[in-house]
Amino acid sequence: METPFIPLHPMIHLRILNSILLVAILALPIG
Structure with a gap:
């Protein structure tokens, strides 16, 4: 399945x- 929202804004990811x-x-x- 292809996700169309990935190539939107790589900088956000x-x-x-x-x-x-x-x-x-x-x-x-901290532990």
Whole structure:
């Protein structure tokens, strides 16, 4: 199945991935 919303704004997906990575990196030292 093809999802037509993926090629819309790649930058949005990059920002979402960046935020997820930031949360993961910040949560690692906490435990």
